[in-house]
Amino acid sequence: MTDLHRQAFKEEAYELLTELESSLLELEERPDDQDLIGRVFRAMHTIKGSGSMFGFDDIASFTHEVETVFDMVRNGKLSVTSRLVNLTLAARDQIRAMLDAADSGAATDLQASAAIIVGLRELAGFGGGEAGAPERHEEAAPPQKDPVTYRIRFVPPRDVFVTGTNPLNLLAEMMELGTCTVVAQTGGLPSLEEIDPEGCYVYWDVILTTDQGENAVRDIFIFVEDDCDLKIQVVAEHNRYDEQQDYKKLGEILLERGDITTDEMTAVLSRQRRFGELAVSEGILDEGKVQAALAEQKHVKEVRQEKQVADASSSIRVPAERLDLLVNLVGEMVTVQARLSQTAAHRDDADLIAIAEEVERLTAELRDSALNIRMLPIGSTFNKFKRLVRDLSAELGKQIEMTTEGEETELDKTVIEKLNDPLVHLIRNSIDHGIELPEVREAAGKPARGTVHLSAVHSGDSVLITIADDGAGLDKEAIRTKGIERGIISHSAELSEKELFGLIFAPGFSTAKTVSSISGRGVGMDVVKRAIEALRGSIDITSVRGQGTRIMVRIPLTLAIIESLLVKIGKDAFMMPLAMVDECVELTREDVARSHGRNLARVRGHLVPYIPLRERFAIAGPPPEIEQIVITQVNGTRVGFVVDHVLGEHQTVIKSLGRAYKDTEGISGATILGDGSVALILDIPQLVQAVETEQN
C-alpha cells in the first residue's frame, strides 16, 4: 500500500475522530439520541474498516472493541452512561495516539489500550478473553453496498388475518430497511354490504430503496411467502453514472410491471393526452395501478435528489500550501492590475482603459473567490473547546456548561489556526478564575452550574468573538493592589475601569492566589494580547463583580488583503485601514492658529484631537496651505490624522515588512502601489496609544 493512501486514511481518520469527540460530548447530554449513537458507531466502523484496509491492524482491532460495545448500545442492549462516554473518549484519544505513532514509528502505550478494552468489556458484560466473539457474525455481514431501488408487489391471501399475520407490520418492517413508498391497491374492495370484515382485500405496491440487499426484503415475508403473491424487481441501482437522465416514463413503468401490454399502450398513446388519465378513462388500467407507478417515479426522483445533494457536498482535499500559493499569486495579480489601470489612465487610450476595467473586474472576483476558499467555519475550533471545558471542570470540581453560538461564522484558515491558543487561554482563565465552585455559587444565589458562552459574529470586515462567563467577575481592588505591587502603576494613579482591566494584559500579571495546573502561571494574558494583535485584532474586557466577565476579541476576516485609504505626506504614500476611517475634513493654517497649537480641530461643534503625521514621522519640507485630517474611530473615540493629500480608496495586498522592521512603531505592513512604489500601512491604534502614553 502506498504512503499516499495511508496518508489519506490518516487525514480521514483525524476528521472522524474530531467528529466522534463532538458526538460523544453531545451524547453525554442526550444519552437517548439514537442518531448520535448511530454516528458514533459509524465513525468507529469506518475507522476500523479503512484502518485494516490500509494496514493499520492495531488500530482496526482496537477500534473493533469499541465498535462492538456501541453496536450493543445501538441495539438497545446497553445504555449510555457517563462511564461509557469516558471510556470511549479515552479510546478516541488512544486511537489518535496510535495514528500519531504510526508515522514516527514510536510505540504506543499498549497498557493504556488494554486498560480501555478491559473497561469496555466489563461494561458490555462479557469478561476476559473471548470478548468480541458474540458479535462475530457482524463481521460476516457484507460491507455497505450501494442502495438499490426495488419494486415490490405484495398480494396477501384473503384469509391472511386468520393466520395471525398483520400485513401492516410487514410494511412497517420494510420501511425500516430504507426509503419506502407504499401504495395500497384497493381496486378489489367490495362494497360494505358484500364485504367480509375479517378478510383482506387490499394488496400493495411498494417502492423501496435500501442498501440491505434483496434477501433482507425477502426475509420479511419469510413466514407468508408460501401463501402470498410476492414479486420483487430491481428498478434502479444508485451507483451508476447515468443518474442524471430522467427516470422512466409512466408508460414504461406500467409496461415493466405487466399492468399493461404494448399494444394497449400504443393504442392509448396514439391519442395525445396525458397517458395516465387516458389509460384510466379507457378502462385499461385502474387508478390504483397508475398511482403506484406515479409513486415509483416520484420515489426514485427523490432518492436521486438526495444522492445529488450528498454528491454536491463532497469536497476535494487540497494541501494548504497550494492554497497559500494561490492567494499569494492573486495578491501579485491585484498589484499588477492596479498598475495596468494606472498606466491605462495615463495613456488616455480608450481601448486600453476598457481592457483595464475588464481585468479589474475579473481580478476582484478572482481575489474574492481565492480568499473564500481559505474561509473555514469556526465551529470546529469551538467543538475542541467543549472537550477542554468538560475535562477542566471535572478536574477542578466545578460544574460548567459551555454554550456556543455562531459556529458557522467563517474566518480565514490561518486566522483560525492562530486564534486557537489565545482562545484556549481565555477559556481556561474563565474556568479557573471566573467560575466559582458549586457551593460558592449557590451561596451567592446563582445556579450551581456555571456557563461559559462562546460566540462568533461577523461585524463589518472583522469577526467578533466573545467569551462570556457568569462567574465571579474581576476584582478591581485586587487588580489595583497587584498593579502597584508589580510596579506597573503608581500608588496615586487614577485609573478608569477600562484602564484597570487593561492591566491584566501587562506582562507578568497574575491575580490568582494559588497557581493551579490550568492557569495562573503569570504567563498568559500578555501573550494572549500579543497574539491577538499580531492578527491585527483587538481585545477588550468588561466585567461586573459577582456577575461575570465578558472578553471580546475582534479579528479581521483575512490577513491577506484590506481596503484602505491612500494618503500622501510629502513624497511618501501611506495606507490607513478604511474600516477605521470615519471622514475627512480640511485643516487650514487659520484653524491651526486658532487652537493655539493644541492639536484640536473643531468638527461640527465637537473637538477632535489630531496627530500631525508630518511631525510624527519627521518628514522634511513645509506642509501645503490646506492639509487634510482623516478622522478615525479608535476604541470608541475619534482621533484625526493630519496628512497632505487624500488620494482615495485602494485594495491593499499586505506584505510584511520583514524581520528588520518588525517592531517599527505605528507601521503594520507595506504594500506595492500601481506605479511600483511602496506605501506603508499605518497601525492606527498603536499610533494613538503611543501619543497617549507620551502625553501622560
Added chain:
Amino acid sequence: MDEVKLERLTDPQGTTLKVSGGVTICEARDFREALLAALEEAPELRLDVSELTGIDLTGMQLLCAAHQSARRRGKELRVYDGGNATFREAAKGAGFQRHSGCPQDRACSCIWVRGES
C-alpha cells in the same frame, strides 16, 4: 389499544358517526354493522375519527367499502379527522393516503385524498 366506542349523533346537517378508541379486527363486525346502519339513515354521513387512537387494516378497508356503498346509493360520506396524527399515520403506513381516488371513484370524492399533510 383503547376499547372502541361508536356514537351516532343526528342533527339537521345529517348523521355523524363518531368512532373513538381503537378499531381492530375484533370490532370489525360491529363496526361494519354500525356503518351500514348509519348509511341507511341520512343522505349524508359524517365519520368523525378525530378521537381515534388506532386503526388496523380491517378498519381502513371498511372505511373504503363504506365510501363505495355510499356512492352507490347516491349518498355522501365524509371523513373528518380533525388533524388526528394517529389516523393519518396509520393511513400512510398502510399506503392508503393518496393524491387521487380509487378505480371506483369517478367523482373524486375519495376519503383518503388530501393535500400534503
